[in-house]
Amino acid sequence: MAREAQVHRPHHHAIGFNLAAIAVLLALVGIGFAYLIDAAGRSARTQAHRLDTETTLTRTLGGRDLEIPLSWFRYEEQRIEGFAKQIDLRFELPFGVDGHSEPVDVTLLPRSRARPSAALLDGVYLHQFLPEQLAGPPGLVGKPLRADGGYTDEVVWYDPLSAEPFVAKCSKPIASAATGQCLRTVYLGPGIAAVYAFPEPALQHWRDFDAELTARLGQIGAL
Template identity: 30%
Template sequence: MGFSASAFRRAVSGSVTVSAALLLAALAGVWSVRDRVFGPRDGALEGAGPQAVGMTIAGQKLAVPSHLIRFEDQRSAGTHGRVDLAFTWPDLAAVQARSVRNLDDATPDPAVVFVSIEPRQSPLDTSARLTAVYARFFVGAPIEGPNGLVGQRMASGSGYEDELIFYEPGGVRPFAARCFATDGDNLATTCLREIAVGPSLVALYRFRYALMPDWRSLDERVRTLAEGLLSR
């Protein structure tokens, strides 16, 4: 779709009803593959048991399954600036090497979803920005998206040029996601969505465009997962 590398770098820098017990039982495996799209090599999971790590982010207490945590230095109790998660779709299982093959090429392999839980920097999540921000920069005719979504290109000079916004038309709190490409001509398209979690956090999740037909289920499951991490 001709998206720029600068758009990706700018965007990145910026559910099934499943209990915590079921998540802990499902999360097993080893992360050992370098994902140059989303960051440096993740810490190995050897020896990590199905335990919940108690942590605090922006004053909010969380209990996060250790196998779900992507980076080794975040698998410790205490206060963190953020926590990065990764799981396979649609089973919400631990990421294994076989699940992330072809992440750096154009072969459709949308198995992995990345979620960052971090402090809320703005009162507007992606859904709220749809009408408050993005719609002002729509240009050209709408593009038919998967499973009822509509896509819109963004105006040059808007800060979102070379991106597409895919959204659910007519919704009160509509699904919306920004989609862009990674560096190089042969890399898969990636999409980004932010949802509010609790009073002070957001879940920023990234997924392959190939998963967009599952947007309803994907959004519900990520939201339920993220909210389930909050300690009551």
């Protein structure tokens, strides 16, 4: 009997080894299926939509679905479908000297994360103005901000005659050959705000600035 037990024991070990091998094989097959499902999901997220013959993706921001052309995205990693905390776009608009295109970066984000530049004019900037006034684009007033208020080398340009004025805050360039950069924040459609970042020379076209951008943002459903 003892010899029989010794003879059968290796057989039990072989069965156990085979079962373990099968379990490993099934696990590998499961991992393979998981990768296939993930790849299919990625493909579904980038299925082609069309907007004026260009492939688009649907991103949801501030409770709204935005249909955005692929070429408008500033960052490759945002070229997926689904919910977004913010969306970074880039346009080439005719705001440069002699109508040459200038890059304008647009960041879309929920309204709760932004305050319009026009509201900041009365609520913040007005209390930080220095006495001097700068000459600049026709129709705009330039007021330097106080360095001790945290606005070193920054100027606010605004339309003093409008009830809903154009307002932009610009920073002086660090290098002498560089161009100053400006920021302007606006509210778009319900739930969505936009921050525009653009070169200071584009201020020459401030009367057309918002219209140029809203025409494009309206195409994707952001208004």
